[in-house]
Amino acid sequence: MMMWLKVNDGEKIQGLCDYIVENDGEETFDLRESYLLALCESERKENILEVLEIMDIKKLSSVNSVAKIFQALGRLSLEPVAEKLFFDYKTSNHEEDSITNFIASYAISIPDLRVEDVIKKFKDFHEKLEVLPSCSSYNKLILHGCAFLKERTCSDEEFDQLLLLLEKLNATTYWNDACCRIILCCIWDKRLSSAIDLCKLLKDKLQTDELIMKVLFDKVFSLIEESESKYLQTAMELISEMKDKLGLLPSQKYYDSLLAWCKANDNSHNAD
Known part of the structure; x- marks a missing residue:
């Protein structure tokens, strides 16, 4: 199947689909699963x-x-199909944690x-299905929201939505990572005041300054080093604000790594 999908040979693809439709016994189930996932990756709506x-x-x-199937249904805007499958899972007494994650994957x-x-x-699908969102599904929304907002200006309403989602993860193992993601989003969008507020929340939870700085450098600042240099100045401003308002200081190792990156970036601009 993958070979024919790569060369977009519609006739061969249809032939394989016809085969698994005509031979739908248990002995061909694994083959059908493999073909379906391949079709979802290639987004061939009619064959799916x-x-x-x-x-x-x-x-x-x-x-x-x-x-992966629900992700494909989302990309192809096949909401009636997705809704039918959600209800199939609901009526078969499937685990709600799985259902809520499927909804998140689709949305x-x-x-x-x-x-x-x-x-x-x-939220609408959860209300229709009368299931409760899980922590992992809220976390998926935060990860998606932060990635989405990296590419465009974040409105106050959108940012507030991320903060509300973060509250849903309070006292869960997802909170620290989600908080760091939103701090990174603050740097992308130059929301220093909000970033400081989140750093304070992180400080209150982790308590140990050394641990806080390790988490921030591992999950926030190190990611900036690997991304566009335009965010480095905002990151340095945040570190200065953390020192002044929260008494948080990076170790010499972490601080040196940022300075080295800034110097390398300056040299790169000068060379241009």
Whole structure:
């Protein structure tokens, strides 16, 4: 299947789809799963719908495979199909934690949706299905929202939505990572005041200054070093604010790494 998808040979692809539709016994289930996942990656809408008609995706080998199918349905804006499958899972008494993660996988994959619209879609499906969101699904929304907002200016409303999602993760193992993601988002969008507020929350939770700085450098500043240099100045300003307002100082090792990066960046600009 993958070979024919790569060369976009519609006739061969249809032939393979016809084969698994006509031979839908248990002995061909693994083959059908493999073909369906390949079709989802290539986003061949008609073929995906054809195979879904004869497959019970509740029998797929892993929840990750199912999530990939819902991601494809989101990218292709096939909401009626996704909704039907959500209700199939609900009526079969499937684990709610899996269902809420499938909803998140679908919602964050819909193209060109603003952060608040993704969250609304997520909430609407939970209300329809009468299931409760899980911590892992909230975390997916935060990761998606931060990645989405890196590429565009973040509105106050969108940023507030991220903070509300973070509150949902309070006292969970996801909170630290999610908080750091939003701090990184603050740097991208030059929201220094909000970044300081989040750093204070992180300080209150972790308590040890050395641990706080390690977490911030591992999960925030080190990621900036690997990204566009335009964020470095904001990062340095944040470090200065952390020192003045929170009494947080980076170790010499961490501080030297940032200075070295700034120097390398200056040299690169001078060479240009």
